[in-house]
Amino acid sequence: MTDQRERRKADARLVSPVGLRAGLNRAQLDALATLEQLGWELRFVRRPMFLDPIPVVFQRDGERFVVVEADGSLNENPGFRIRR
Numbered sequence: 333m334t335d336q337r338e339r340r341k342a343d344a345r346l347v348s349p350v351g352l353r354a355g356l357n358r359a360q361l362d363a364l365a366t367l368e369q370l371g372w373e374l375r376f377v378r379r380p381m382f383l384d385p386i387p388v389v390f391q392r393d394g395e396r397f398v399v400v401e402a403d404g405s406l407n408e409n410p411g412f413r414i415r416r
Contacts, residue, residue, distance in 0.1 A: 355385045359404030
């Protein structure tokens with residue numbers, strides 16, 4: 333039987349609101365501020381090696397998510413799946 337516990341460890345610097353925003357550009361931060369006023373929440377930021385950070389924002393109910401692109405636009409179909 334395999335161990336089902338989560339083995340990844342969260343880095344406290346990255347899960348803080350300030351840490352999550354680290355590395356985001358001005359357009360992404362502006363879009364994020366607007367989305368948060370509308371009830372959306374920044375849950376995590378993908379940080380692929382050698383690429384720009386990819387902020388993932390969820391609607392209040394957690395059912396819908398979008399990616400904030402580098403230009404501040406929203407991508408509802410980012411090309412990756414979110415595990416629930």
